[in-house]
Amino acid sequence: xxxxxxxxxxxxxxxxxxxxxxxxxxxxxxxxxxxxxxxxxxxxxxxxxxxxxxxxxxxxxxxxxxxxxxxxxxxxxxxxxxxxxxxxxxxxxxxxxxxxxxxxxxxxxxxxxxxxxxxxxxxxxxxxxxxxxxxxxxxxxxxxxxxxxxxxxxxxxxxxxxxxxxxxxxxxxxxxxxxxxxxxxxxxxxxxxxx
Amino acid sequence: xxxxxxxxxxxxxxxxxxxxxxxxxxxxxxxxxxxxxxxxxxxxxxxxxxxxxxxxxxxxxxxxxxxxxxxxxxxxxxxxxxxxxxxxxxxxxxxxxxxxxxxxxxxxxxxxxxxxxxxxxxxxxxxxxxxxxxxxxxxxxxxxxxxxxxxxxxxxxxxxxxxxxxxxxxxxxxxxxxxxxxxxxxxxxxxxxxxxxxxxxxxxxxxxxxxxxxxxxxxxxxxxxxxxxxxxxxxxxxxxxxxxxxxxxxxxxxxxxx
Numbered sequence: 001x002x003x004x005x006x007x008x009x010x011x012x013x014x015x016x017x018x019x020x021x022x023x024x025x026x027x028x029x030x031x032x033x034x035x036x037x038x039x040x041x042x043x044x045x046x047x048x049x050x051x052x053x054x055x056x057x058x059x060x061x062x063x064x065x066x067x068x069x070x071x072x073x074x075x076x077x078x079x080x081x082x083x084x085x086x087x088x089x090x091x092x093x094x095x096x097x098x099x100x101x102x103x104x105x106x107x108x109x110x111x112x113x114x115x116x117x118x119x120x121x122x123x124x125x126x127x128x129x130x131x132x133x134x135x136x137x138x139x140x141x142x143x144x145x146x147x148x149x150x151x152x153x154x155x156x157x158x159x160x161x162x163x164x165x166x167x168x169x170x171x172x173x174x175x176x177x178x179x180x181x182x183x184x185x186x187x188x189x190x191x192x193x194x195x
Numbered sequence: 196x197x198x199x200x201x202x203x204x205x206x207x208x209x210x211x212x213x214x215x216x217x218x219x220x221x222x223x224x225x226x227x228x229x230x231x232x233x234x235x236x237x238x239x240x241x242x243x244x245x246x247x248x249x250x251x252x253x254x255x256x257x258x259x260x261x262x263x264x265x266x267x268x269x270x271x272x273x274x275x276x277x278x279x280x281x282x283x284x285x286x287x288x289x290x291x292x293x294x295x296x297x298x299x300x301x302x303x304x305x306x307x308x309x310x311x312x313x314x315x316x317x318x319x320x321x322x323x324x325x326x327x328x329x330x331x332x333x334x335x336x337x338x339x340x341x342x343x344x345x346x347x348x349x350x351x352x353x354x355x356x357x358x359x360x361x362x363x364x365x366x367x368x369x370x371x372x373x374x375x376x377x378x379x380x381x382x383x384x385x386x387x388x389x390x391x392x393x394x395x396x397x398x399x400x401x402x403x404x405x406x407x408x409x410x411x412x413x414x415x416x417x418x419x420x421x422x423x424x425x426x427x428x429x430x431x432x433x434x435x436x437x438x439x440x441x442x443x444x445x446x447x448x449x450x451x452x453x
Contacts, residue, residue, distance in 0.1 A: 008264065008267075015260050016250065016252055016256070017250055019252065019256045019259060019260055020249065020250045020251065020252065020253075020256075023253060023256075024249065032259065033259055033262060033263055033266075036259075036260075036263045037263050037266050037267060037270075040263065040264075040267040041267060041270060041271070044267070044271060117248065120248060120249070124249075135249075136249060138210065139242075139245065139246040139249045139250065140246070140249050140250045144212065145207075145210065145212050160206070160207065160212075163206060163210075164206045167206065170245075171241070
């Protein structure tokens with residue numbers, strides 16, 4: 001029991017990020033509870049291998065990511081897109097240059113994003129799994145590129161590529177949704193950026 | 196560094212993942228380029244807002260987590276390994292209980308005595324009256340038991356002592372007096388009353404029924420008597436009353452000394 005409580009003492013501070021990550025990654029919402037349960041069980045059985053003082057957060061998220069991939073695979077949702085790394089930085093830069101709507105989103109992200117949660121969920125769901133995973137491991141779990149690479153079992157360069165692509169797509173989609181909903185004015189051709 | 200190069204490093208810069216040299220170069224550019232400085236500030240604000248939104252909890256998340264923890268604790272405490280260990284422990288406990296059962300029930304000494312009697316029935320009993328004789332018990336057993344034993348009383352009426360030899364009842368050493376009464380072979384075990392410690396079932400029965408009682412086992416009757424420091428257990432195919440009377444006579448006639 002002592003060991004169980006010690007383990008839970010480690011994992012409880014991660015409750016919010018773990019649930020949010022699982023909820024946003026799993027193809028079937030009803031899998032969330034089972035996947036988290038299995039993650040805790042697996043992490044607990046391997047807890048003796050965890051070295052005190054190392055990054056417990058990264059370790060647990062790696063296990064959770066594996067459980068999520070397995071669960072999604074059972075539902076035939078194991079898409080795995082390979083992103084050409086040469087496009088990674090240019091995508092974001094080009095998007096920033098092209099999308100005036102996105103630029104308006106930048107100007108007041110708080111008020112717009114609050115009203116875009118359904119759109120955010122849709123845009124996130126439309127991302128290929130590796131991109132979504134890389135983005136959420138960074139945004140929700142707060143993992144470094146190296147830790148995210150270990151969690152996803154891919155090179156660090158791939159994480160950078162997935163992240164760049166994911167951010168680019170997500171922001172573009174959100175800006176488009178915001179325009180559709182009338183939250184942002186539609187950009188006119190030749191319109192200059194507001195100072 | 197120009198604005199195009201800056202934008203290529205935008206993502207890693209936002210994530211604080213640029214190497215020190217690139218970070219310095221980017222910081223240098225930001226000091227001189229107001230447009231990029233403004234953009235990075237807004238990008239950072241958007242990124243932070245987006246991260247908060249992505250990590251935000253949904254209604255029911257807390258309840259969900261509590262369920263997960265409850266299930267985890269239940270399954271951890273009763274996980275298959277624990278169940279297997281518990282099953283093994285239960286089997287061991289059952290085996291121990293079964294092994295110990297005869298010594299815990301009232302029939303412990305009775306069962307040992309009757310089992311020994313079954314064995315002795317397969318051994319030829321010396322013929323003749325008093326091969327050792329009641330008076331010869333001391334000589335027959337001298338130095339062969341952890342206690343000395345001598346006969347001091349009158350011989351039991353009609354009971355012929357055919358053989359006296361040491362025997363083991365469990366961990367206790369006893370004097371086994373093989374007798375014949377009419378046409379019946381008897382086994383009369385004599386041991387110190389202190390040996391009842393090894394037979395808690397019999398001790399309990401004595402406490403409940405007094406210094407004398409009889410019972411049956413394996414088709415035999417067994418009469419048990421404790422008298423003074425002696426404990427006598429007579430086994431054979433006689434009535435309980437006869438066996439108890441015989442055991443009583445032996446218990447009173449035997450002088451047993453540690």
